[in-house]
Amino acid sequence: MRRLTLMVLSALVFTACGKTEKPLPKAEKGATEMAMVITSAAFTDGAAIPKKYTCDGQDASPPLAWTGVPAAAKSLALICDDPDAPMGTWVHWVLWSMPPSTPALPEGMPGVAQLPGGMKQGLNSWPKTGYGGPCPPPGKPHRYFFKLYALDSELNLGERSNKSALEEAMKGHVLAQAQIMGTYGR
Secondary structure (H helix, E strand, O other): OHHHHHHHHHHHHHHHHHOOOOOOOOOOOOOOOOOOEEEOOOOOOOOEOOHHHOOOOOOOOOOEEEEOOOOOOOEEEEEEEEOOOOOOOEEEEEEEEEOOOOOEEOOOOOOOOEOHHHOEEOEOOOOOEOOOOOOOOOOOOEEEEEEEEEEOOOOOOOOOOOHHHHHHHHOOOEEEEEEEEEEEOO
C-alpha cells in the first residue's frame, strides 16, 4: 500500500511540474529514461516551413535533429506526411534503418534508396524515392508531421517500400516516438 501511495504522489508531482500542453503519443513498449525530442533548425514546432523546403523552392529536405533515443533502440525510422491533403494523407518522406547513434539528418538528403550508414528511403506519394516537399493546393495551410520512431529491431524492407509497409513492419517494435509539425500554404 505504501509503495502505491508513493507512486501516486510521484505521478501527481510529475504532472504538476512537467506536463506539456500537447502530450506525445505513447510508445508501444514501456517508458524510456528521457523523452525523445525532434527539432529542426529550419522551423519550430507549429511554425511555417520555409519555401526552400517545398516544391515552390528547392524541394530540399529540412535539417532535423533529435535527442533522447532510448539506449535499447536498434534502429530509427522517419515518416513525414500531410493529413490535410484533399485526397487523404499524403506521404512526403519514408526513411528507415537509421543507426540509433544518428543524431541528425542534414538539409538536402539525396533522393536515393540507399544512404550512408545503411539508411534506406522508400516511396513517397508521388511515388518517388526520398523527400518530396510540401506542395499543397491553394487555400488554407496544410500541416506536415515529421515523426521519428525508435525501434527495438532493424527492419528488413525492400527499396520500393512505402509508408504502409513501414508502419506494418514497425508494429510491436516502437520504443519511443517524437514529432515536429510545420505548416505550409499557397
